[in-house]
Amino acid sequence: MSRSIHDLGTPALLLDVDALDHNLDVFSKALPGPRLRPHVKAHKCTALAQRQAERGHRGFTCATVREMVGLAQAGLGDDLLLANEVVDPVRLAQLVALDARVTVAVDSEATIRAAARAGIAEVLIDVNVGLPRCGCSVEDAGALAELARGQGVSVRGVMGYEGHVVGNEDREAREAGCAESMQRLLQAHAQVGGDVISAGGTGTYDCNRWATEIQAGSYALMDTAYGKLGFPLRQALFLWCTVISVAENYAVADGGLKSLGMDHGNPSLPDAKLWFCSDEHVTFAPAEGAPVKVGDKLRLVPAHVDPTIAYHEQIQLVSGETTVDTWAVDLRGW
Amino acid sequence: MSRSIHDLGTPALLLDVDALDHNLDVFSKALPGPRLRPHVKAHKCTALAQRQAERGHRGFTCATVREMVGLAQAGLGDDLLLANEVVDPVRLAQLVALDARVTVAVDSEATIRAAARAGIAEVLIDVNVGLPRCGCSVEDAGALAELARGQGVSVRGVMGYEGHVVGNEDREAREAGCAESMQRLLQAHAQVGGDVISAGGTGTYDCNRWATEIQAGSYALMDTAYGKLGFPLRQALFLWCTVISVAENYAVADGGLKSLGMDHGNPSLPDAKLWFCSDEHVTFAPAEGAPVKVGDKLRLVPAHVDPTIAYHEQIQLVSGETTVDTWAVDLRGW
Numbered sequence: 001m002s003r004s005i006h007d008l009g010t011p012a013l014l015l016d017v018d019a020l021d022h023n024l025d026v027f028s029k030a031l032p033g034p035r036l037r038p039h040v041k042a043h044k045c046t047a048l049a050q051r052q053a054e055r056g057h058r059g060f061t062c063a064t065v066r067e068m069v070g071l072a073q074a075g076l077g078d079d080l081l082l083a084n085e086v087v088d089p090v091r092l093a094q095l096v097a098l099d100a101r102v103t104v105a106v107d108s109e110a111t112i113r114a115a116a117r118a119g120i121a122e123v124l125i126d127v128n129v130g131l132p133r134c135g136c137s138v139e140d141a142g143a144l145a146e147l148a149r150g151q152g153v154s155v156r157g158v159m160g161y162e163g164h165v166v167g168n169e170d171r172e173a174r175e176a177g178c179a180e181s182m183q184r185l186l187q188a189h190a191q192v193g194g195d196v197i198s199a200g201g202t203g204t205y206d207c208n209r210w211a212t213e214i215q216a217g218s219y220a221l222m223d224t225a226y227g228k229l230g231f232p233l234r235q236a237l238f239l240w241c242t243v244i245s246v247a248e249n250y251a252v253a254d255g256g257l258k259s260l261g262m263d264h265g266n267p268s269l270p271d272a273k274l275w276f277c278s279d280e281h282v283t284f285a286p287a288e289g290a291p292v293k294v295g296d297k298l299r300l301v302p303a304h305v306d307p308t309i310a311y312h313e314q315i316q317l318v319s320g321e322t323t324v325d326t327w328a329v330d331l332r333g334w
Numbered sequence: 335m336s337r338s339i340h341d342l343g344t345p346a347l348l349l350d351v352d353a354l355d356h357n358l359d360v361f362s363k364a365l366p367g368p369r370l371r372p373h374v375k376a377h378k379c380t381a382l383a384q385r386q387a388e389r390g391h392r393g394f395t396c397a398t399v400r401e402m403v404g405l406a407q408a409g410l411g412d413d414l415l416l417a418n419e420v421v422d423p424v425r426l427a428q429l430v431a432l433d434a435r436v437t438v439a440v441d442s443e444a445t446i447r448a449a450a451r452a453g454i455a456e457v458l459i460d461v462n463v464g465l466p467r468c469g470c471s472v473e474d475a476g477a478l479a480e481l482a483r484g485q486g487v488s489v490r491g492v493m494g495y496e497g498h499v500v501g502n503e504d505r506e507a508r509e510a511g512c513a514e515s516m517q518r519l520l521q522a523h524a525q526v527g528g529d530v531i532s533a534g535g536t537g538t539y540d541c542n543r544w545a546t547e548i549q550a551g552s553y554a555l556m557d558t559a560y561g562k563l564g565f566p567l568r569q570a571l572f573l574w575c576t577v578i579s580v581a582e583n584y585a586v587a588d589g590g591l592k593s594l595g596m597d598h599g600n601p602s603l604p605d606a607k608l609w610f611c612s613d614e615h616v617t618f619a620p621a622e623g624a625p626v627k628v629g630d631k632l633r634l635v636p637a638h639v640d641p642t643i644a645y646h647e648q649i650q651l652v653s654g655e656t657t658v659d660t661w662a663v664d665l666r667g668w
Contacts, residue, residue, distance in 0.1 A: 009422060009668060041613055063614045084614060085578040085586075087629050088343060107579055110628035132609065132617050134579040134586050163612070244419040245441055245468040252419075252468050257641040263596040263611065275466065277597065278497070279375055279640050280397045280418060283466050294444035295421050306613050307591040310645060313667055333647055334343060 005321050006297060010242040011255040013308075013315045014299065017324055019236035020051075020220060020317075026232055027219050028055040030206060035213060037061045037081060037198065042217030042306050044331035045315060046074035052220070061198075061215040065091040070331040072100035079103070081198065083159060083215060085111045085126065085134050092118030103156055107136040109147060116151035123153055124196060127188040129160035129181035138184050142191030157196030160185040161215065166203030169228050175207040182210035202226050202233075223305040224268050238299035239267065239308070240316075241282065243292050249285060251292045255300050256280045261307025267300040339655050340631060344576040345589040347642075347649045348633065351658055353570035354385075354554060354651075360566055361553050362389040364540060369547055371395045371415060371532065376551030376640050378665035379649060380408035386554070395532075395549040399425040404665040406434035413437070415532065417493060417549060419445045419460065419468050426452030437490055441470040443481060450485035457487055458530060461522040463494035463515035472518050476525030491528030494519040495549065500537030503562050509541045516544035536560050536567075557639040558602050572633035573601065573642070574650075575616065577626050583619060585626050589634050590614045595641025601634040 005014060027036055033056040040049050041063040049060060049071060059079035062068045068080050077100025084105055086092060095102050096119045105126040106112045115123055125145050128135030136144055145155045165177030182199065189197055200214035203226065208214060218226050221237040239260060241253035256277045260267050266274045271287035282300065286292045302308040309315075310332055317325040339348060361370055367390040374383050375397040383394060383405060393413035396402045402414050411434025419441055420426060429436050430453045439460040440446045449457055459479050462469030470478055479489045499511030516533065523531055534548035537560065542548060552560050555571040573594060575587035590611045594601050600608045605621035616634065620626045636642040643649075644666055651659040 009425060011668060084588075085628075087576065087578060091343060108628055111578070128581070132581065132584055133612060133615055137581075242421065244421060244445070247462070247466065247471075250466055254418075257595060257597050257638075258644040261591060261596070262641070263591050278467060281467055294419075294442055304591070307596070310592040334345060 002322050002324060005240060005316070005318055005323060008240060008316060008323070010240055010297070011259040012240045013312050014238045014240045014318050015221065015315045015327070016236050016238070017317050017319050019234035023220050023222065023233045023236060024051060024055055027205065027216065028057070031214050032056060034059055037213045037215050038220070039063070039083070039201070039215045039217030040067050040071065040331060042309070043221060044309050044329050045327050046070055046076065046330055047327040048220065049076055050074065059213070061217070064334050065094055066334050067331045068095055068100070068102065069098065072098040077101065081105070081124065083126075083161070083198070087111055087114040089114065089118055092120060096120060105134070105159055106144065106148065107134050109144070112144060112148045112151060112153065116148070116153050121154060122156050123148055124156055124159045124198060125188065125192050127158050127160040127185055129162050129184045129199070130165070130177070131161060131163040133163065135160060138188045141188035145192040155192060155194050157194030157198070158185055158189045158192050159196070159198035160188070161199060161201065162204060163201065166201040167225060168203070174203060178204045178208050182208060186210060203229060206231070218305050221305045223264070223302045223308075225264050225304060235301055237305055237308070238301060241298055241300060243294055243296040243298065246292060246294055250275060250283055251286055253282050253284070253298060254280060255282050259308070259311050260300070260302055261304040261310070263307060264303035267302050269298060269300055336656050336658060339574060339650070339652055339657060342574060342650060342657070344574055344631070345593040346574045347646050348572045348574045348652050349555070349649045349661070350570050350572070351651050351653050353568035357554050357556065357567045357570055358386060358389055361539065361550065362391070365548050366390060368393055371547045371549050372554070373397070373417070373535070373549045373551030374401050374405065374665060376643070377555060378643050378663050379661050380404055380410065380664055381661040382554065383410055384408065393547070395551070398668050399428055400667050401665045402429055402434070402436065403432065406432040411435065415439070415458065417460075417495070417532070421445055421448040423448065423452055426454060430454060439468070439493055440478065440482065441468050443478070446478060446482045446485060446487065450482070450487050455488060456490050457482055458490055458493045458532060459522065459526050461492050461494040461519055463496050463518045463533070464499070464511070465495060465497040467497065469494060472522045475522035479526040489526060489528050491530030491532070492519055492523045492526050493530070493532035494522070495533060495535065496538060496542075497535065500535040501559060502537070508537060512538045512542050516542060520544060537563060540565070552639050555639045557598070557636045557642070559598050559638055569635055571639060571642070572635060575632055575634060577628055577630040577632065580626060580628055584609060584617055585620055587616050587618070587632060588614060589616050593642070593645050594634070594636055595638040595644070597641060598637035601636050603632060603634055
């Protein structure tokens with residue numbers, strides 16, 4: 001049943017369906033079908049993944065086993081990549097039991113042996129392309145692929161996330177950083193073989209010409225960090241809040257540290273000046289000439305979409321000021 | 335069934351039962367019975383609230399309606415204070431329907447009229463004592479109390495949170511700031527009347543001599559921010575992680591932005607040097623002479639306990655390296 005967003009309890013996540021569809025269309029045009037492997041960590045929502053699949057992207061990227069399991073159970077298991085290392089035998093057994101094509105990232109002898117022991121059929125060799133996180137050195141990639149194959153595990157290719165450059169606001173530097181990272185990934189691929197070169201994210205979707213598939217997630221919803229990069233994408237996700245207190249030179253609304261990921265800093269409120277967030281509050285100075293009163297509603301724009309989504313049980317899909325559907329954020333947890 | 339923490343899936347919240355009981359005992363001794371009104375926003379867990387109630391603290395402080403409802407349903411509704419403003423008639427009706435004594439903070443004509451319309455029986459006048467968040471001015475407190483009483487709502491007294499001083503690491507400055515804030519609250523109380531002067535938090539529990547009750551929450555679990563204040567409290571909450579990748583000069587474990595509140599910065603890992611957190615990863619340089627390997631487990635100490643808890647479905651209660659119980663974080667959401 002549709003209703004006015006003014007009747008929703010707050011704080012609540014609003015997802016503007018027109019902006020969402022616009023973003024999905026932009027990426028489907030730029031990266032058709034299997035050229036895009038949407039990363040579900042950004043939205044953790046099988047209903048949204050379904051919408052991506054309907055546009056021809058049948059392979060998905062995940063960061064957690066929970067995301068892999070949830071997508072498989074939702075019938076979206078054509079080609080699931082866990083772009084993360086896991087050594088827990090219980091979790092690996094969960095993956096093996098799925099009615100889905102499952103590929104797992106590995107970057108060490110330990111992760112390969114754990115995958116082989118569990119019966120994982122396919123892996124990608126995860127290569128460090130400049131971000132100090134998971135991923136083997138370029139030099140070790142070939143030997144690790146050989147080890148995996150020796151254990152009876154099929155190696156589909158390589159992955160390497162240029163996460164240290166995707167957020168660079170200087171376009172030339174971002175492109176140069178991407179090119180450099182992908183040269184490392186191609187060197188590794190020459191040793192590893194296989195059909196897959198998986199990389200990228202929202203920030204490099206239009207300049208990464210070397211990867212066979214791009215692992216982008218944030219593009220669907222967007223946030224203030226990616227908003228600075230000037231892509232033809234629209235802000236689709238908002239935190240809907242109620243003003244609960246008004247003082248002489250500031251006001252307080254009911255969104256805060258438990259409804260917003262804060263690692264990228266404060267959310268934004270167009271025209272107003274954000275002062276600070278507390279657990280369940282945001283204090284801000286309203287724009288001059290635009291006073292607010294208790295009971296007014298407002299839309300905060302999250303600074304970082306992924307850890308924001310992870311705080312919420314559901315998302316309200318809205319068209320203008322009317323709700324269209326309620327989507328469960330059903331891939332939370334681990 | 336108890337099991338080794340080494341068999342738990344990660345990331346997982348561990349709550350050391352000895353440290354917890356120590357912290358609860360310290361506060362029960364300093365603030366016996368109704369002198370402490372534990373704030374459940376820090377733990378969002380009725381099982382932990384039950385443990386606080388068993389020590390004689392039968393009144394609780396909440397930040398959300400969900401917390402109020404959950405405590406009442408758990409049989410902990412003797413005296414519940416919603417220390418936050420709410421104007422949503424649906425949420426206010428939920429409060430009125432509870433089998434519990436319910437008191438709500440109000441700081442404006444709008445919040446008083448909303449409470450009265452909904453049938454809320456008791457309120458506290460919320461006074462701004464220096465933190466720019468909710469709370470009326472000292473000067474307005476008396477008139478607001480009169481307005482509430484005129485609407486048939488009982489005014490139990492005042493509350494005012496000195497949140498701008500509770501984290502001050504300079505003890506003298508903290509005490510002076512607390513004294514100044516409480517002078518403002520007492521001025522308001524002189525106009526408002528009533529038995530209750532509710533204020534304080536973990537950071538001022540031992541110096542706030544003016545409040546009739548202290549609204550402390552973090553003391554039970556603790557974090558690195560409150561850990562700096564030198565109280566006789568122990569770190570009780572940890573994020574249990576697995577090392578999933580090891581490079582030459584750093585390693586990566588599976589805790590990150592979706593399992594840790596980040597507004598106070600990075601978590602801590604004793605002896606190691608934290609580099610940065612990603613959605614599902616923490617990159618760190620192990621301590622010299624203490625290399626780690628894939629599969630090793632470690633305990634991160636959260637920088638801010640409240641928004642950390644809010645990411646998790648459950649807490650593992652542990653004694654040493656053995657699980658004792660699993661507690662649901664059952665007061666999440668709104």
